[in-house]
Amino acid sequence: MSTFERYLTVWVALCIVAGVALGHFFPTAFHAIAAIEVARVNLPVAVLIWLMIIPMLLRIDFAALAGVGRHWRGISVTLFVNWAVKPFSMALLGWLFIGWLFRPYLPADQIDSYIAGLIILAAAPCTAMVFVWSNLTKGEPHFTLSQVALNDAIMIVAFAPIVALLLGLSAITVPWDTLVLSVGLYIVIPVIISQIIRRSLLAGGSTVRLDALLARLQPASLAALLATLVLLFGFQGEQIIAQPMIIALLAVPILIQVYFNSGLAYLLNRAAGEQHCVAGPSALIGASNFFELAVAAAISLFGFQSGAALATVVGVLIEVPVMLSVVYIVNRSKGWYESGAAVARNPHRPESESSAS
Template sequence: MTTFERYLTLWVALCIIAGVALGHFLPGLFHAIGAAEIARVNLPVAVLIWLMIIPMLLKIDFAALGQVGRHWRGIGVTLIVNWAVKPFSMALLAWLFIGWLFRPYLPADQIDSYVAGLILLAAAPCTAMVFVWSNLIRGEPHFTLSQVALNDVIMVVAFAPIVALLLGLSAITVPWDTLVLSVVLYIVVPVIVAQVLRRRLLARGGQAALDGLLKRLGPVSLVALLATLVLLFGFQGGEIIAQPVVILLLAVPILIQVYFNAGLAYLLNRASGEAHCVAGPSALIGASNFFELAVAAAISLFGFKSGAALATVVGVLIEVPVMLSVVWIVNRSKGWYERGQAVRPSAGQERPAP
């Protein structure tokens, strides 16, 4: 681990402060950057995400994707947590905290809208950023890609019915342009670019050339992650300063939701005997959110200035710092995880001593 990586928590904190300050003092600049979007997908953020995830996708050998089936336990856990637990647990937490405990401290006319925004956030599993989190815990890249692709397919048919059920609506209009464009920009394009680049590198210089490029791109990914953090907080700098209490209260159920789902997926994988390199990505996929879709759906259903839109934006703001904390927990608990009686040691390794 480099000195830069060792102090990542410090850089994250400084970027959050810088983003809020810049967004407050230079709102025009961030409004201009925020306006550079198509179907509510911000293009500067998309470019930064490319810089983050293409190095991770370079590690993927498509010929090895067929081996992902051996991790069927991790696949099952991820699907259960994402689609059978996550949206419903968030609905319960939103009702408990926003609809009851925090009700006296929030605008009365926005309570239902806040709850709706939190449900929209939980019903959309993360797509692109999962590759970043998986890389930070040395997760199995083929498993991560397969799970992201599978979630995207399920999301096409399950997002609208789940949200309609939990919000009590007869139907919901899915922002298909945002969903399709996000998948294309965050998955299809980076995968194609990474695979073309990977094949050329291997053809010209072999594995050594690929390893050399990955080493050089490592710092680029982290810098892009920090730059994304500055942008996300800069976009909402005014709101954070104007409504700090509301944002803090909305963050509470989201935080509980993240740690609950990550912990549940992690423990279920351990109980089922999955390897740590699969359990980590499974936990992270179960905890993070597809915030572009959630924000777009909230704006379409309730309006740009609604409580639902603000609630989904809070999810955007805490995504990076909170997921980094989950990454830290997963990394620090690896020894404990692999001492589980059901966990089979990786090839060439012996089970750690109790």
């Protein structure tokens, strides 16, 4: 690990501060960048996400995807947490904190809207950034890609009914243009580009050229992550300074939900005997959110200035620093995880892990 990567949390903190400050002092510039979007998908952020995830996708050998079925435990755990636990736990946390404990400190006419925004956020599992988190935990890339693709397919049919059920609405306006464009931009196009590059570099039968390119792209990938932070916090710099208390209160249930769901997925994978390289991305997929879809859905249902829209934006703001903390916990606890009896019995466990225990 390079010195830059070792102090990544420091750079993240500095980028957050820089983003808020720049967004406050130069709002016009950030408004102009924020306006460069199609179907509420910001194109500059999309380019930065490409720089983050294409190096990870370059490592994926599609021929090996056929063997991802051996990770059925991790797939089952992730699906259970994403669709049977996450939206419903957030509805409970929203009611407990926003609807009850924090009610005296929030605008009374926005309480229900805040809770709705939290539910919408939780009902949209992450698509693109999961590749970043998985890479930082040395996660199994084929499992990560398969799980993200499966989540995308389920989200098309399950997002609207789950949100409708929890919000008590008879119909949900799903921003299909945002959903389809996001999946295309963050999954389909990067996968195609990465596989074309990969096949070209491996044409001679040697991995030397691919390894050299990955070494050069790694710093660019981390720089893109930090630049994304600056943009996201810059876009909301004025709101953060104008409504710090409301944003802090909305962040509480989101934080609890992230740690609860990631911890639940991690523990269930350990109990099931799944490998750590699968449990890490499983926990991260179970905790992070597809914020483009959530923000778009909240705006389409409740309006740009609504409490629901603000609640989803808070999810955007805390996504990167919180997920980095989950990455840290997953990496630091690897020894404890692999000491589990069920994990030791996994027939697909790598030899290096078996000998280490």
